[in-house]
Amino acid sequence: xxxxxxxxxxxxxxxxxxxxxxxxxxxxxxxxxxxxxxxxxxxxxxxxxxxxxxxxxxxxxxxxxxxxxxxxxxxxxxxxxxxxxxxxxxxxxxxxxxxxxxxxxxxxxxxxxxxxxxxxxxxxxxxxxxxxxxxxxxxxxxxxxxxxxxxxxxxxxxxxxxx
Amino acid sequence: xxxxxxxxxxxxxxxxxxxxxxxxxxxxxxxxxxxxxxxxxxxxxxxxxxxxxxxxxxxxxxxxxxxxxxxxxxxxxxxxxxxxxxxxxxxxxxxxxxxxxxxxxxxxxxxxxxxxxxxxxxxxxxxxxxxxxxxxxxxxxxxxxxxxxxxxxxxxxxxxxxxxxxxxxxxxxxxxxxxxxxxxxxxxxxxxxxxxxxxxxxxxxxxxxxxxxxxxxxxxxxxxxxxxxxxxxxxxxxxxxxxxxxxxxxxxxxxxxxxxxxxxxxxxxxxxxxxxxxxxxxxxxxxxxxxxxxxxxxxxxxxxxxxxxxxxxxxxxxxxxxxxxxxxxxxxxxxxxxxxxxxxxxxxxxxxxxxxxxxxxxxxxxxxxxxxxxxxxxxxxxxxxxxxxxxxxxxxxxxxxxxxxxxxxxxxxxxxxxxxxxxxxxxxxxxxxxxxxxxxxxxxxxxxxxxxxxxxxxxxxxxxxxxxxxxxxxxxxxxxxxxxxxxxxxxxx
Amino acid sequence: xxxxxxxxxxxxxxxxxxxxxxxxxxxxxxxxxxxxxxxxxxxxxxxxxxxxxxxxxxxxxxxxxxxxxxxxxxxxxxxxxxxxxxxxxxxxxxxxxxxxxx
Numbered sequence: 001x002x003x004x005x006x007x008x009x010x011x012x013x014x015x016x017x018x019x020x021x022x023x024x025x026x027x028x029x030x031x032x033x034x035x036x037x038x039x040x041x042x043x044x045x046x047x048x049x050x051x052x053x054x055x056x057x058x059x060x061x062x063x064x065x066x067x068x069x070x071x072x073x074x075x076x077x078x079x080x081x082x083x084x085x086x087x088x089x090x091x092x093x094x095x096x097x098x099x100x101x102x103x104x105x106x107x108x109x110x111x112x113x114x115x116x117x118x119x120x121x122x123x124x125x126x127x128x129x130x131x132x133x134x135x136x137x138x139x140x141x142x143x144x145x146x147x148x149x150x151x152x153x154x155x156x157x158x159x160x161x162x163x
Numbered sequence: 164x165x166x167x168x169x170x171x172x173x174x175x176x177x178x179x180x181x182x183x184x185x186x187x188x189x190x191x192x193x194x195x196x197x198x199x200x201x202x203x204x205x206x207x208x209x210x211x212x213x214x215x216x217x218x219x220x221x222x223x224x225x226x227x228x229x230x231x232x233x234x235x236x237x238x239x240x241x242x243x244x245x246x247x248x249x250x251x252x253x254x255x256x257x258x259x260x261x262x263x264x265x266x267x268x269x270x271x272x273x274x275x276x277x278x279x280x281x282x283x284x285x286x287x288x289x290x291x292x293x294x295x296x297x298x299x300x301x302x303x304x305x306x307x308x309x310x311x312x313x314x315x316x317x318x319x320x321x322x323x324x325x326x327x328x329x330x331x332x333x334x335x336x337x338x339x340x341x342x343x344x345x346x347x348x349x350x351x352x353x354x355x356x357x358x359x360x361x362x363x364x365x366x367x368x369x370x371x372x373x374x375x376x377x378x379x380x381x382x383x384x385x386x387x388x389x390x391x392x393x394x395x396x397x398x399x400x401x402x403x404x405x406x407x408x409x410x411x412x413x414x415x416x417x418x419x420x421x422x423x424x425x426x427x428x429x430x431x432x433x434x435x436x437x438x439x440x441x442x443x444x445x446x447x448x449x450x451x452x453x454x455x456x457x458x459x460x461x462x463x464x465x466x467x468x469x470x471x472x473x474x475x476x477x478x479x480x481x482x483x484x485x486x487x488x489x490x491x492x493x494x495x496x497x498x499x500x501x502x503x504x505x506x507x508x509x510x511x512x513x514x515x516x517x518x519x520x521x522x523x524x525x526x527x528x529x530x531x532x533x534x535x536x537x538x539x540x541x542x543x544x545x546x547x548x549x550x551x552x553x554x555x556x557x558x559x560x561x562x563x564x565x566x567x568x569x570x571x572x573x574x575x576x577x578x579x580x581x582x583x584x585x586x587x588x589x590x591x592x593x594x595x596x597x598x599x600x601x602x603x604x605x606x607x608x609x610x611x612x613x614x615x616x617x618x619x620x621x622x623x624x625x626x627x628x629x630x631x632x633x634x635x636x637x638x639x640x641x642x643x644x645x646x647x648x649x650x651x652x653x654x655x656x
Numbered sequence: 657x658x659x660x661x662x663x664x665x666x667x668x669x670x671x672x673x674x675x676x677x678x679x680x681x682x683x684x685x686x687x688x689x690x691x692x693x694x695x696x697x698x699x700x701x702x703x704x705x706x707x708x709x710x711x712x713x714x715x716x717x718x719x720x721x722x723x724x725x726x727x728x729x730x731x732x733x734x735x736x737x738x739x740x741x742x743x744x745x746x747x748x749x750x751x752x753x754x755x756x757x758x
Binding site for chain 2: 138
Binding site: 002003006009010013014016017022025026029032033036039040043044045047048051052055056059060063064066067068070071072073083086087090091094095098099101102103118119120122123124127128131134135138139141142145146149150 | 660662663664665666667669670671673674675677678681682684686687689690691693694697700701704705707708713714715716717718719720721722724725726727728729730731732733735736737738739740742746747748749
């Protein structure tokens, strides 16, 4: 069952990379997110799964679709046709290297088990409080960045001065 | 309350858009500059005595109730806080006049304050993941600031910077994940203890390589430097000064050195790789700067070159080398910011960045020319200005560590640096006054205040360097040479 | 460690490889962002799998939540830059962004 979910995740990621139409690529990315969230649920990481579905499969997909709707391309961006040949080779090579490395190298890592931790609320709010301040900062930074980039241009903006 | 270093810029940044609606110019200017001045004074008066007996971990409070945040205050963190506050004060003073014709000053100050809060948070972190988190805060703010002018060049530079920086952050995060998988924790102490117990060379080497690629890109070390010559010239001049003066040092050099020296421990392989990258950066940066026509692009390549010196100093590993690297980091923050601010003043007055078109500006802009001359002489290593002492320390450390070839190469790099800075000074300021520039005016008041302040600091640091070394640099060097032992002291976090 | 962890790390490495392929070969600006998003997915999978193997899921989930928040901020900023670039060049081709050189 787990293997099926992982294959679904990888397949939908490949589809979102190779497909030409941007809208379908964004939706394929959302599908991959849902598979990833299901994998998280099966590993008992419920909070990560919920966050993954609501933020990545929800918010980021909406952002992508908004951006695709707000931009227009006068001519379609031509991707080379040889993607259909090169990618399977690349992917096959990747899988082979992956399997070899994982079996040999990582099999030798001894397992240290950690002490029992508290509930999720304790760990997030008390253990990682500094991260929460970072999250607040990065959210402000993103909001201010979008506001700064979309501000109405009053006088002529600096730039376009080349020698 | 070292926590104020992060909270004050963060809170002020969130209030800035509201303040901007009330008063477009005066209130944001005043508050931003007052904050920076306060933080600078605070770091000297309050924070310096805290580390008198060695590094501490300080608990943060919020109006009396203790938060579960512990901040690392030791010689290295404090030294970086001082440098960040100094350069930020100069930049905010300069921005009072320079950002007038960009508009949206409140938004600009908010992003700048967020970047400063991110850098301060990175410096005070006790945790690998906190470093990543605040790295991203500063990085997202910088993406928007580079693109602030909204012209085609700025947007293109900002996009390339964003792509490369996002990949670098992904590498850093991947390394943190692997370390988490190995040791089960992310705090400095837990990781150091876990790695000592485990003793798996290959995987730790792989993580070091990932960290080197990630932080190396943030610090613009060759071969990960390609974003810098595009991003720094296109940004507004005060932002170029911030990026080149502190951001590449804090998110690149500080994070890398903190992790390599205090958590992993400096191995011979790391030492040799870092020295090679340092020397290559010195030369690639210097030689590329020679052929540049755009003044800010030349300064950007020069940054790559000088960061090569800093990394080389750290890579030597001996206390003298680390001292030289730290001193050069501080000096470069001072004079590179000064050079970028001056280039911005020239660009604002003449409207061009091309060295061919400039000429003889010293007659019309004497203050800018004088401060630029001080900065150029400092960076080229002319005694008794500050650049000479820091480069001398690095070269002596190289000779002492039995690497004479590298010492000769470092001296050669310094000669090339002198050469292209003389070219810059001659083409821009001295020589005959170009007819087109007969009517240009000197830089406005606050911009001049900022540049004169930095130039005076260059001179004072050069003359009083034993005092600077004893009070600020020696504690930082002790922390770094302490090696993994420093992190093991903070076990339990 | 156990085989389940190795399987998950292998899948994470695959995702990161696919993301890097996308960044290296795609010419559409929005596709490049999709590449970064796929790399982020790979890393979050690695984080949760490692937390599961170490029996420290709570810490791993806290880290994953922070990573997802950072990812949102970066993608929002990048999309804003792409929309502004599109206003200038009227196209989404990365080959049009070659003005800065040297």
